[in-house]
Amino acid sequence: MTSPLRVLGVCGSLRAKSYNRALLHAAIELVPPEMVIEEYAGIDELPHYNADLDVDGGPPSAASWRSAVGAADALLIATPEYNFGPSGVLKNAVDWASRPPATSVLHGKPIALMGASTGMSGTARAQLALRQSFVFTQSLVLPAPEVLVSNAATRFDAELRLTDVASRDFVHRLLVRLLAFARQLQPRA
Numbered sequence: 001m002t003s004p005l006r007v008l009g010v011c012g013s014l015r016a017k018s019y020n021r022a023l024l025h026a027a028i029e030l031v032p033p034e035m036v037i038e039e040y041a042g043i044d045e046l047p048h049y050n051a052d053l054d055v056d057g058g059p060p061s062a063a064s065w066r067s068a069v070g071a072a073d074a075l076l077i078a079t080p081e082y083n084f085g086p087s088g089v090l091k092n093a094v095d096w097a098s099r100p101p102a103t104s105v106l107h108g109k110p111i112a113l114m115g116a117s118t119g120m121s122g123t124a125r126a127q128l129a130l131r132q133s134f135v136f137t138q139s140l141v142l143p144a145p146e147v148l149v150s151n152a153a154t155r156f157d158a159e160l161r162l163t164d165v166a167s168r169d170f171v172h173r174l175l176v177r178l179l180a181f182a183r184q185l186q187p188r189a
């Protein structure tokens with residue numbers, strides 16, 4: 001029997017009532033069989049990337065982040081959009097995981113992106129900017145479907161449950177595609 005695909009879920013917003021965290025929680029609820037999603041809650045503990053701190057494995061927060069990324073079969077990132085890019089805290093986490101480049105835990109890692117914004121473009125530009133960073137790290141970002149939850153305030157209820165049927169369907173389709181994509185890339189036993 002094949003073991004489930006282990007996906008590390010990362011939310012790029014630190015806000016208590018973050019729509020992106022709510023989107024990640026919706027994904028955890030909609031997870032297909034043969035996949036488990038575990039949320040990584042520690043990216044706010046990473047210091048601002050500074051190569052002077054990145055010696056002997058870096059600070060414990062960086063070591064645990066790198067080890068979680070390295071151990072995961074795939075990443076699922078819920079990104080907010082800040083000024084047409086990802087949040088600083090998320091970009092910082094990508095930067096920590098990207099070093100050292102020759103042995104980066106992001107190299108060859110399957111990644112699915114999704115995002116929610118209160119604007120009309122649903123994080124399209126933030127996701128494109130992340131895709132660009134993941135070209136450098138040689139990560140394998142799932143090309144489609146794009147999960148762009150626009151006008152987020154209308155898609156979640158007061159308890160931050162994703163109630164918009166079309167958005168739920170997109171999230172589910174993203175997970176199904178990620179499962180197939182990551183399985184194709186896994187070495188055969």
Ligand SMILES: Cc1cc2nc3c(=O)[nH]c(=O)nc-3n(C[C@H](O)[C@H](O)[C@H](O)COP(=O)(O)O)c2cc1C
Pocket residue numbers: 013014015017018019020021080081082083084085116117118119120121122123152
């Ligand atoms: C600094 C800042 C910049 C923002 N820039 C954008 C933007 O470029 N595009 C957009 O659609 N929304 C933008 N927003 C609004 C966010 O989409 C909104 O705050 C959203 O709720 C953030 O995600 P979260 O709910 O997961 O924290 C911005 C918000 C902040 C605080």
